[in-house]
Amino acid sequence: xxxxxxxxxxxxxxxRANIVECIASLGVGHIGGCLxxxxxxxxxxxxxxxxxxxxxxxxxxDRLVCSKGHAGPAIYSALAEFGxxxxxxxxxxxxxxxxxxxxxxxxxxxxxxxxxxxxxQGLSCALGAAIxxxxxxxxxxxxxxxxxxxxxxxxxxxxxxYAGSHKLDNLIVFTDYNKMxxxxxxxxxxxxxxxxxxxxxxxxxxxxxPGNDVAEIDKAITEAKAxxxxxKMIILNTVKGKGVSFVExxxxxxxxxxxxxxxxxxxxxxxxxxx
Amino acid sequence: xxxxxxxxxxxxxxDFLREQMKRDERVVVIDADLAxxxxxxxxxxxxxxxxxxxxxxxxxxAGIAAxxxxxxxxxxxxxxxxxxxxxxxxxxMISICYAKQNVKIxxxxxxxxxxxxxxxxxxxxxxxxxRAIPDILIYEPTDAAEFKAALPQILDYPHPVYIRMHRxxxxxxxxxxxxxxxxxxDVLKAGADVTIVATGLMVxxxxxxxxxxxxxxxxxxxxxxxxxxPLDVATLKASFEKTGAAVTAxxxxxxxxxxxxxxxxxxxxCPVPIERVGVxxxxxxxxxxxxxxxxxxxxxxDVAAAARKAVSRKK
Numbered sequence: 001x002x003x004x005x006x007x008x009x010x011x012x013x014x015x016r017a018n019i020v021e022c023i024a025s026l027g028v029g030h031i032g033g034c035l036x037x038x039x040x041x042x043x044x045x046x047x048x049x050x051x052x053x054x055x056x057x058x059x060x061x062d063r064l065v066c067s068k069g070h071a072g073p074a075i076y077s078a079l080a081e082f083g084x085x086x087x088x089x090x091x092x093x094x095x096x097x098x099x100x101x102x103x104x105x106x107x108x109x110x111x112x113x114x115x116x117x118x119x120x121q122g123l124s125c126a127l128g129a130a131i132x133x134x135x136x137x138x139x140x141x142x143x144x145x146x147x148x149x150x151x152x153x154x155x156x157x158x159x160x161x162y163a164g165s166h167k168l169d170n171l172i173v174f175t176d177y178n179k180m181x182x183x184x185x186x187x188x189x190x191x192x193x194x195x196x197x198x199x200x201x202x203x204x205x206x207x208x209x210p211g212n213d214v215a216e217i218d219k220a221i222t223e224a225k226a227x228x229x230x231x232k233m234i235i236l237n238t239v240k241g242k243g244v245s246f247v248e249x250x251x252x253x254x255x256x257x258x259x260x261x262x263x264x265x266x267x268x269x270x271x272x273x274x275x
Numbered sequence: 276x277x278x279x280x281x282x283x284x285x286x287x288x289x290d291f292l293r294e295q296m297k298r299d300e301r302v303v304v305i306d307a308d309l310a311x312x313x314x315x316x317x318x319x320x321x322x323x324x325x326x327x328x329x330x331x332x333x334x335x336x337a338g339i340a341a342x343x344x345x346x347x348x349x350x351x352x353x354x355x356x357x358x359x360x361x362x363x364x365x366x367x368m369i370s371i372c373y374a375k376q377n378v379k380i381x382x383x384x385x386x387x388x389x390x391x392x393x394x395x396x397x398x399x400x401x402x403x404x405x406r407a408i409p410d411i412l413i414y415e416p417t418d419a420a421e422f423k424a425a426l427p428q429i430l431d432y433p434h435p436v437y438i439r440m441h442r443x444x445x446x447x448x449x450x451x452x453x454x455x456x457x458x459x460x461d462v463l464k465a466g467a468d469v470t471i472v473a474t475g476l477m478v479x480x481x482x483x484x485x486x487x488x489x490x491x492x493x494x495x496x497x498x499x500x501x502x503x504x505p506l507d508v509a510t511l512k513a514s515f516e517k518t519g520a521a522v523t524a525x526x527x528x529x530x531x532x533x534x535x536x537x538x539x540x541x542x543x544x545c546p547v548p549i550e551r552v553g554v555x556x557x558x559x560x561x562x563x564x565x566x567x568x569x570x571x572x573x574x575x576x577d578v579a580a581a582a583r584k585a586v587s588r589k590k
Contacts, residue, residue: 121338135348161332
């Protein structure tokens with residue numbers, strides 16, 4: 001378990017570098033929404049989640065459902081960083097026969113706990129796991145990451161209403177609130193605000209934090225685990241493309257963008273320069 | 276429970292689930308505010324932890340079931356057939372089937388059995404939805420006795436199953452303890468001149484049609500085909516080779532359900548003239564089953580007329 005903030009920041013940098021190498025090896029991908037969740041993945045896999053990379057299906061493990069399934073490369077980058085498979089696998093992204101498809105697939109990738117990609121569905125699946133964990137009494141915590149654009153899907157709120165109503169307090173959900181979606185800003189297209197109030201109204205305990213700050217994320221998860229009787233929502237106010245200037249500057253254009261070999265080198269230099 | 280003419284299909288389902296839930300802590304049931312209709316409400320009292328009701332949120336029900344299956348449970352979800360199919364088409368496709376989560380989906384009151392709920396609740400497309408999805412098996416029980424024999428096989432089936440269940444009691448054509456194989460179509464009446472392949476409430480109608488045809492000197496074979504996916508092609512092929520003509524009869528749109536499946540199998544394996552009885556390019560409407568049979572051309576005489584036409588098309 002990694003406890004120091006500095007070390008968690010290093011892990012987040014490694015995950016970011018993995019994301020860039022993974023997507024650049026193909027030349028195109030959902031880089032913006034992958035980079036924005038690198039920090040929460042560092043804190044989850046580095047400190048909070050219970051898992052065994054050598055036995056990724058172990059019963060009673062903590063689980064992570066990445067409902068914004070197009071962030072697959074971010075999940076793979078974290079899984080490779082924590083030993084679920086060799087980093088070289090990252091270069092197979094989206095090639096025919098790969099274990100690493102663009103959207104998360106539990107039947108292909110060691111360590112992926114739920115298939116996702118058709119937006120809005122993963123949170124319900126996380127509820128099923130949370131209910132299952134309570135029935136088995138295995139003490140697992142079920143984590144889910146949803147997108148902000150994804151939160152426009154009605155099923156998210158079906159799941160939210162049930163989780164709040166049934167006090168699924170072993171469920172910790174993160175919203176990657178980078179405030180951008182494919183076609184524009186969430187504010188312009190279909191505004192989510194007031195987002196924290198919405199989740200509170202659905203009987204969640206809510207944290208509304210800087211989402212690319214590992215110390216803040218660690219603190220929120222630690223507090224969330226201590227709350228009983230309610231499901232938890234940690235709103236991560238993130239920057240889409242965080243950590244790579246030209247991706248951040250692309251703004252909504254970073255949802256899926258081309259990454260050349262030259263851009264890869266610039267990005268890696270910038271990420272590693274932050275050490 | 277002992278099966279008789281009055282046994283309701285939903286009671287067979289609930290009785291089976293109750294026994295399984297007693298034996299196996301992995302069996303869970305999820306409803307979406309229609310548990311009183313499916314009869315599963317009784318289980319909510321007996322197994323409050325494992326018989327869930329998510330409210331009117333079928334997509335969430337499907338997703339929760341997938342999550343539970345991924346956690347090692349054996350979920351059954353129930354709703355009216357339209358909401359257990361077209362309403363959750365994407366969740367059934369992605370969270371359940373594509374993710375390989377073994378969820379059993381029960382859709383009640385199929386086709387004209389929806390009666391007074393009318394067009395909004397009268398699915399002629401539910402089988403079509405599931406027929407387009409890999410791995411899932413589609414089963415429409417014929418009667419309570421067959422359903423009782425089928426349920427243990429459905430539980431053991433390694434993939435998702437869509438059960439298109441009449442809540443009530445269609446005529447009892449099988450005996451309790453019948454030798455039923457989920458993967459096999461069942462020749463109920465042998466014949467030489469034309470094969471009638473039927474499912475659901477059209478099975479008894481087809482037997483009536485065969486009797487009408489007998490009086491005219493046409494010897495019809497009647498095959499009960501409760502599973503249209505995967506289709507028992509071998510049984511159909513053997514029959515078609517013998518009779519040289521066929522009719523399909525179903526309580527569903529004739530497109531992309533039993534009628535289509537049989538035509539495709541015949542075209543690929545044993546081409547014969549085929550006529551399809553069922554709903555043709557129409558929506559549902561309110562009415563009782565006898566009235567609706569008339570609206571959609573689903574009476575025994577309609578099946579017999581189709582058989583005559585198929586026979587006349589033989590070269």
